[in-house]
Amino acid sequence: MARKIGSRYAAHQILGRGSAxxxxxxxxxxxxxxxxxxxxxxxxxxxxxxxxxQERTALLGLEHPHVVSVRDLVVDGNDLALVMDLVRGTDLRTRLDRERRLAPEAAVAIVADVAEGLAAAHAAGVVHRDVKPENVLLDMQGPLGPGGAHPALLTDFGVAKLIDSPKRTRATKIIGTPDYLAPEIVEGLPPRAAVDIYALATVLYELLAGFTPFGGGHPGAVLRRHVTETVVPLPGIPEELWQLMVQCLAKAPASRLRATELAARLREQLPMLAGMPPLDVDEPDAEPGEAPMDEAGEPAASTGERAVRRRGAVPLVPGAKPDSNRDTHTSMRVPGPDELAGGARGTARAPRAAGAPRPGSARHRASARRRRVTLGTAAVVLVAAVGVGTWWATAGDDTGTTPQDTKHSAPQTP
Incomplete structure (x- = not known):
């Protein structure tokens, strides 16, 4: 049975659920x-x-081919609703879950689309504040772009800002999805357009690697890494593309590119990425003392279980599966300076080359043992050699050798 939404709309079928x-x-x-x-x-x-x-005018006026347009905002009794264009396709999280990582050309093409949508939003004074794969929709009816990528559209504009009211979060709370939060948000500063650039660069890293640069473990640990750790290079991508990502992941907001610049620079990278296969890297392990997390965000039953970092998708498309109802936002206390400084190791956990042993694994321990045996053997040989040399140098004193026989011996200490 249809549910009336205001006087002009009827809701027929649930497509997805999210935190909002x-x-x-x-x-x-x-x-x-x-x-x-x-x-x-x-x-x-x-x-x-x-x-x-208050947001009605700004949201209704945001029109761009890579933005899911808001057609209406409805306030009717207990109903508060955003009416948006229907995109027939899927969300980027669903594709990422299916493929784990994308070929660089397709990943860059998708992110360039989103950057162009952000450029239009920022020009209109709108900051998204929650850029992540769940909020990127792929239009399956649109023309294919570089790498076979479907057109990408950014959705859910204004939702994070609406939820993040002073009454609801105060100055000591954080609203956002931990893996994509810019350092300045973690430190309690007001979000500007640069937070969207940081989040989008994080999405690009995830599309290429299959995991986010600072994610994994407890949300508090993720927030700390954003502030204290530097991103580790991904093996196998062109240096120019990597430097572009590093600039957009800079801790200082002013060091990041603007959305228009990012879109243009990404488009320039596309020809050199044509035909390049997905990267072959393994996800870094959890930090010592950091338990793997299950789908509910709880520690996994066994330390041998792989961490699963699912985030609830809210697809605006027909036929999509409802998500697990897990919140996709975190509302938590802003960490203090001492907490942010604690435990920093300078760089984020490095991705391992495919096939390399995981630290702490049986292969890793066996390799370490072989190195210790090799070093120990070398040390024994060195000591033996020094002993023989010393005996040879002093043997003349015991056997009556002439001075000519001992002219190559080590000099004696007075």
């Missing part, structure tokens, strides 16, 4: 739409409703 609400396949005066119905506790917050109305 539920996405429905709906119908409006102009045809099919996607309707994001916010949670009831959000809809009952008068301050948030006021912010919702």
């Amino acid at each position: 609400g539920t996405v429905w396949l709906g119908e409006g005066p102009e045809g099919p739409v996607a309707i994001k119905l916010l949670r009831e506790d959000l809809a009952s917050d008068e301050e948030l409703v006021g912010r919702f109305v």
Whole structure:
């Protein structure tokens, strides 16, 4: 049975769920739409409703081929909803879960599309604040681009800002998805356009590597890494592309590129990436003392289990599976300076070349033992050689050799 949303829309089928609400396949005066119905506790917050109305003009005016347009904002009793264009395809998280990592040409083409969408948003004064694969939709009906990539559109503009009200989070809370949070947000500074660039560069790293540069383990550890650790190079990508990513992952917001610059620079990289296969790297291991996490965000039952870092997807497309209902945002205390400084090792955990032994594994321990045996054997041989040399140098004193016989012996200490 259809659910009425305001006076103009009807919601027919749930497409997905997220931390902020539920996405429905709906119908409006102009045809099919996607309707994001916010949670009831959000809809009952008068301050948030006021912010919702204030954002109306900015969100409705955001039009770009790589942005999922907001057609309407509905405030009706307990219903608070964003009515958006319906994209027929899938979200980037679903593709990443299926393929683990993408070929560099396709990854760069997708991120360039999103960068162009961000450029339009930033020019209109809108900061997304939650750029991640779940919020990138791939239009399966659009023309194929470089590397066979479908056109990418960024969605969920304004949702993070609406939720992040002073009443709800105060100055000591963080709203966002930990793996993609820029350092300045972790440190409690207001989010500017540069936070979207940092998040998008993190997405590009994830598309290429199959994992995020600072993710893994407890959310608090992830936040600390954003502030204290530097990103480790990915083997196998062109140096120019890597330097571009490093610049956009800079700790200082002013050092990052603007969205227009990033889009143009990425487009320039595409010819040299044509035909390059996906990277062959292994995910880094958990830090010592950091237990693997299961799908619910809890420590895995066995330390041998691989960490699974699922994030709830909210696809705005028909036929997509609802997610696990797990929140895709973290609302937690801002770490203090001492906590952020504690335990930093200078660089993030390095990806391993494919086939290299994992630290702590049986192969790694056997290799370490072989090195110790080799060094020990070398030390024994060296000591023996020194002993023989010393005997040879002093043998003349005991056997009556002439001075000519001992002219090559080591000099004696007075």
